[in-house]
Amino acid sequence: ExxxxxxxxxxxxxxxxxxTLNCSYEVTNFRSLLWYKQEKKAPxxxxxxxxxxxxxxxxxxSSILDKKELFSILxxxxxxxGDSAVYLCAVNNQGGKLIFGQGxxxxxxx
Amino acid sequence: KAGVTQTPRYLIKTRGQQVTLSCxxxxxxxxxxxxxxxxxxxxxxxxxxxxxxxxxxxxxPGRFSGRQFSNSRSEMNVxxxxxxxxxxxxxxxxxxxxxxxxxxxxxxxxxx
Numbered sequence: 001e002x003x004x005x006x007x008x009x010x011x012x013x014x015x016x017x018x019x020t021l022n023c024s025y026e027v028t029n030f031r032s033l034l035w036y037k038q039e040k041k042a043p044x045x046x047x048x049x050x051x052x053x054x055x056x057x058x059x060x061x062s063s064i065l066d067k068k069e070l071f072s073i074l075x076x077x078x079x080x081x082g083d084s085a086v087y088l089c090a091v092n093n094q095g096g097k098l099i100f101g102q103g104x105x106x107x108x109x110x
Numbered sequence: 111k112a113g114v115t116q117t118p119r120y121l122i123k124t125r126g127q128q129v130t131l132s133c134x135x136x137x138x139x140x141x142x143x144x145x146x147x148x149x150x151x152x153x154x155x156x157x158x159x160x161x162x163x164x165x166x167x168x169x170x171p172g173r174f175s176g177r178q179f180s181n182s183r184s185e186m187n188v189x190x191x192x193x194x195x196x197x198x199x200x201x202x203x204x205x206x207x208x209x210x211x212x213x214x215x216x217x218x219x220x221x222x
Contacts, residue, residue: 042216095160
């Protein structure tokens with residue numbers, strides 16, 4: 001059965017800390033891995049990764065994929081309270097179907 | 111560029127009724143996927159449409175159905191509503207299935 005597992009499930013840090021969120025997957029016919037941020041509303045797209053070892057970066061956020069070990073990480077440096085959200089990892093393995101992990105709830109304290 | 115829009119945003123129905131939700135994708139996007147989000151199960155895939163054809167379907171009962179129109183707008187229908195159908199229903203659009211999906215604000219359905 002295809003599955004996506006995220007860890008940790010929740011995390012509390014202080015402003016300025018750096019965090020690393022993990023996503024591992026077991027799916028057939030892997031096409032891409034996506035990261036989303038969800039704050040009490042619809043998920044907002046962050047990154048899509050298709051190739052191993054190529055880091056995607058946007059401001060303080062970055063992500064990388066390892067297709068051999070079947071995982072991805074999302075790094076957030078110099079965290080801010082606005083980074084508080086649920087971070088979702090999803091894998092596309094079949095057309096327009098995304099398989100989501102449980103999400104990591106990040107809380108950034110001032 | 112306008113984002114994905116969904117209507118209605120909130121809906122309250124009683125058991126046994128049926129409901130139709132609507133999704134308008136981002137202009138130029140031809141693929142529309144639907145998801146159900148609940149606290150217990152997280153985000154689960156319902157189905158995906160591309161060029162008016164259902165290409166993928168998740169593990170939901172036949173009470174859940176959908177369609178896509180020639181302008182890429184999509185609707186999903188749930189018949190004979192059950193209490194367990196209470197959820198946030200999200201639709202997402204992409205240019206094709208190889209591109210990233212962008213989500214709409216969702217429709218919050220409450221079944222009483």
